[in-house]
Amino acid sequence: MSSQSSPAEQASRIEFLARINRLSPLIPHYEAILEAMYRRVIAPGQCVYDIGCHAGRHTTPFLELVGPGGQVVGFEPIPQMAQRLRSLAAQHRNFTIHETALSNQSGKTSFAFATGTPEESGLIERQFNHPELAKVRQITVMVNRLDDMVAAQGLPDPHYIKIDVEGAELDVLDGARDTLARARPILSVEYGAPGYAPYGHQAMDLWQFADSAGYAVFDLFGYPLTTPEAWLTECDRGIWDWFLVPVERAAQIEALWR
Numbered sequence: 001m002s003s004q005s006s007p008a009e010q011a012s013r014i015e016f017l018a019r020i021n022r023l024s025p026l027i028p029h030y031e032a033i034l035e036a037m038y039r040r041v042i043a044p045g046q047c048v049y050d051i052g053c054h055a056g057r058h059t060t061p062f063l064e065l066v067g068p069g070g071q072v073v074g075f076e077p078i079p080q081m082a083q084r085l086r087s088l089a090a091q092h093r094n095f096t097i098h099e100t101a102l103s104n105q106s107g108k109t110s111f112a113f114a115t116g117t118p119e120e121s122g123l124i125e126r127q128f129n130h131p132e133l134a135k136v137r138q139i140t141v142m143v144n145r146l147d148d149m150v151a152a153q154g155l156p157d158p159h160y161i162k163i164d165v166e167g168a169e170l171d172v173l174d175g176a177r178d179t180l181a182r183a184r185p186i187l188s189v190e191y192g193a194p195g196y197a198p199y200g201h202q203a204m205d206l207w208q209f210a211d212s213a214g215y216a217v218f219d220l221f222g223y224p225l226t227t228p229e230a231w232l233t234e235c236d237r238g239i240w241d242w243f244l245v246p247v248e249r250a251a252q253i254e255a256l257w258r
Contacts, residue, residue, distance in 0.1 A: 033220055034188060034241050035061055038160065040256045041186055045069040046159035049185075051102055051146075051172060052076065053085055054119055058162055063092055070094060073155055077101035077111055077141040078121060098149065100142040103168055104175035111141040122166035127194035145175030157183035167195030170205055173213075180213055184246040186253065187215070192240035206242070207231040216250040218243040222257025224250065 035058065042048060044067040050059050053076040062072045074089075074097040076082045082099040089095045101111065101123055112125040116135035120128055123143065128134040149155060158179070163169050169189050173180070180187075191206045207228055210217050217225045220241045225231045245253045 030220065030239065030241060031057060034058075037220065037222060037243070037257060038162070038186075038188060039065060041253060042066065042160050047071045047073065047156045049146075049155075049158045049161040050074045051162060052164040052166070053097065054078075054081055054164070056085055056088055059085065059088065059095070062160075062162075063095055066094070068094060071096075071156055073158070074098065075100055075102050075149075077143070078113060078118060079139075081118070098153075100144050100149070101168070102146050102149070102165070102175060103143050103171040104145060106144045106148055107142075108140055109143045110138050113137050113139045120166055122195070123168050123171075124198045126167050126198055129194070146172065147176055147178040150179050158185040159183075160186050160188075162188045164190040166190075167197075167199050167201075170196065170201050170209060171199065173209055177213070180215075184248070186246070186249075187244040189242050189244060190240050191235070191242055193236050195240075203232060203235045204228060206235075210244050213244075214247050215244040216247050218245060218254070218257070222254065224254060 042065040046066050047070060048062040048066060050062060050072060053059050053074040059072060059074055066072060072095045074085055074095065076085055076097060077100055079099065082097060085097040089097050103123060109123060111123055112121060114120045114134040114136050116133040117128060120126055120134060125136055163172050165172055169191055207217055217231060219225060219234050220239050225234060
């Protein structure tokens with residue numbers, strides 16, 4: 001892994017992030033950046049878990065990348081979205097969709113379905129970007145632990161996992177500890193205060209989870225955040241997507257992102 005940044009490098013990084021934050025209304029393509037980055041690390045024949053598929057924005061690129069010899073496993077709790085994804089699954093035999101939320105518990109639970117901004121829906125109502133548009137309706141959904149789903153469904157071990165669940169990311173990770181320890185996948189995780197704060201989490205919680213699980217943290221641009229101070233320099237500064245890479249592969253993956 002890269003050595004710790006110097007104070008001058010960190011100051012330069014802070015200014016870079018400040019510019020990104022100021023320009024963010026003009027640069028709305030973070031999902032495209034995320035895709036460009038995972039395209040460098042997903043290979044044909046691999047297995048990808050898409051946790052929080054929503055409308056399938058990343059599901060289709062995942063299917064392209066793994067090819068007919070690979071597999072994509074999707075998880076989506078909103079019934080209307082899951083139905084659309086079943087139509088996609090009918091066209092791709094290597095794509096399966098599970099209509100369930102993921103967390104660190106199993107059963108049935110209430111779910112805050114933001115009918116006006118469905119991409120902001122979640123197990124707990126998040127801080128909406130435009131509250132007047134959200135129009136939340138409570139629905140009941142299934143919720144499962146990923147470790148239980150893998151065991152019960154006989155799912156293949158993942159090489160890459162995308163997690164975008166509007167604040168429940170740490171709970172998903174907590175329910176996936178066995179899978180992470182065994183398969184050692186690369187993760188992309190959305191994590192920002194508007195989502196995680198309603199769950200009672202704090203900025204440092206994701207970095208601490210990664211450190212305890214033997215994962216290195218990278219920002220959306222593939223820059224390694226090797227200390228808590230480096231993490232806090234970037235977290236909640238206008239960019240919400242992060243990569244978690246097994247420490248034993250961190251140098252290899254960082255080289256692919258350069």
